[in-house]
Amino acid sequence: MIIRVFCAACVAWAFALPASAMDSRFIGTWKMNNAKSKLEGSGLEGISARARLEQDGPGFKGSVETLTPQGQSNSYTYSLTLDGKPVKVTGAAPFDEVNSRRVSERVFDVVTKKNGRLYYSDRRALSKDGRTITITHKGTNPQGQPYTATIVFDKQ
Helix, strand or coil, X not given: CHHHHHHHHHHHHHHHHHHHHHHHXXXXXXXXCCCCCECCCCXXXXXXXXXXXXXXXXXXXXXXXXXCCCCCEEEEEEEECCECCCXXXXXXXXXXXXXXXXXECCEEEEEEEECCEEEEEEEEEECCCCCEEEEEEEEEXXXXXXXXXXXXEEEX
C-alpha cells in the first residue's frame, strides 16, 4: 500500500513538474530589443518597452512600461490566465480587456480589446533557451491600415 501511494505521488509529481518548469521560463523582466524587432508600418516605431512577468496561479501577471520617442511614458498591468477568458486591464493601457490561451509549453496567444472591439492579437513564443520572447503582433495602425509586426524581448 505504501509503495502504491509513493508511486502515485511520483507520477503526479512527474506530470506536475513540466507544467511548473514551463511557466517559470516566462517569469522575469524583459526588455524590448528594437534592433531585432520589425515594426515598420505598425505605429510602434521608436517605442521602448520593459515588461515584467510574475507567476499568478496557472498564468502570469504582466506589468508593462513603455516610452514613446517623444518621451511620453505609459504603464499598465494585466493577468494572463491562459484559459481564453477575458480579464480587465488596470492602468493606462491602450486596451481595456485581454484574454490569453496556452498553445504549447513555450507559446501562448493573446487577444486585446478596447470597448469590446479587437485592438490587437499576437502569438508569444519563448525561445528554447528561455532568453528571448518573439511576438508576432497583428493590429491596425493609427491610419487604420492592418499590419503585422515582430516584437522581440530579451530577458534581463
